[in-house]
Amino acid sequence: MPVVPPNISILPIPAIQVMSIGDVSYQTIQQSIGTYFYKINNIYIYASNLDQLLQPIGLKKYNKFGDKQIRILQPMIDPYQQSSALDQTMLGLDYIFDSNNGFYPTISANTSVNFQFSTTEISHQDYLQGVDNFQNIEYLQDYLNDF
Amino acid sequence: MKEGKIVLNVKNNFNFDATISLFGSKSDPQAGSLDAVTQYWWDITYPFFNVANFSQMYIEYKPLGGATFQLAYFNTYYTYQGILQGLNSLALGTFWYAYPTFIPSIGYQVYTTNDKIVFGNIGW
Numbered sequence: 001m002p003v004v005p006p007n008i009s010i011l012p013i014p015a016i017q018v019m020s021i022g023d024v025s026y027q028t029i030q031q032s033i034g035t036y037f038y039k040i041n042n043i044y045i046y047a048s049n050l051d052q053l054l055q056p057i058g059l060k061k062y063n064k065f066g067d068k069q070i071r072i073l074q075p076m077i078d079p080y081q082q083s084s085a086l087d088q089t090m091l092g093l094d095y096i097f098d099s100n101n102g103f104y105p106t107i108s109a110n111t112s113v114n115f116q117f118s119t120t121e122i123s124h125q126d127y128l129q130g131v132d133n134f135q136n137i138e139y140l141q142d143y144l145n146d147f
Numbered sequence: 148m149k150e151g152k153i154v155l156n157v158k159n160n161f162n163f164d165a166t167i168s169l170f171g172s173k174s175d176p177q178a179g180s181l182d183a184v185t186q187y188w189w190d191i192t193y194p195f196f197n198v199a200n201f202s203q204m205y206i207e208y209k210p211l212g213g214a215t216f217q218l219a220y221f222n223t224y225y226t227y228q229g230i231l232q233g234l235n236s237l238a239l240g241t242f243w244y245a246y247p248t249f250i251p252s253i254g255y256q257v258y259t260t261n262d263k264i265v266f267g268n269i270g271w
Contacts, residue, residue: 014160016167021154029153033170038153055164060171102171107159114156115169121149 016107021114037122038097044116045075046085052111053077053086058104059095096122 020026047053057073071093077083095101097119107113159165 016160016165017158018167018169019156019158021156022152026155030170038151038170058166060168097170099170103169104166104171105157105169106164106166107157108164109159112156112158114154117153117155119151119153121151123148126148 033097033099037124037127038117038119039122040090040093040095040097040117040119042090042118043088044085044114044118045088046114046116047111048084049108049111050077050079050082050084052108052113053083055106055108057088057106058102059093060102060104061095062100096127098127 018026020029045053053075054077055075057075059071059073061069061071063069073088075086075088077086097103105113105115155169157167157169
């Protein structure tokens, strides 16, 4: 049974920095989620290297049964294009920042990434609209798969 | 409903890849930016090369002085991650590598109110 000793290092402060480019800070946006929800329509990702652009992004979501689902979004570009940015459509994923869902980007070492989320701000009233008893409810409609 | 844009710049000062949670739950240990993190890193490249799978990899550590902490672990090739709390040792279960030529790198970030944790070794 091999034993490997760890390398211990103390990382700088902050180890990972999230900055909002705009008037409203990331913390303010984060805190406002709950008052408003943000439906993500499109993500524009810019990074200085190709490797970073191809990093997978985890989307965590809870379905209507309360089960956690994670979908790995794998950005794809033409490798010969040497592109430094890409557009990732979220069409059909129905993904909303609702303070419970998580967006897990993988950031390469010593790299910075720019995310531009095209959002639709949704109020509580609009967000909670769904199928009600006065509509035709199909049995097992959307069974399990909310993603 | 209003259309808008959220523009974020995320900078990683780590010397290794990291996964964080944006707009996630407040209880997420990786929510938002990460403050100072003590990193314990095991270079376990070589012994894994010829092993298709292994189980019960473990880390030994001792929480001292009743420190509360969370340990998040991740793998840079698999986005397999989790949180472990309040254990004296932990078993990571089974990792399985479909491509033995991958160099698996596993890092651990320790979130703690203080540094009163002594880490032991990793082994399997």
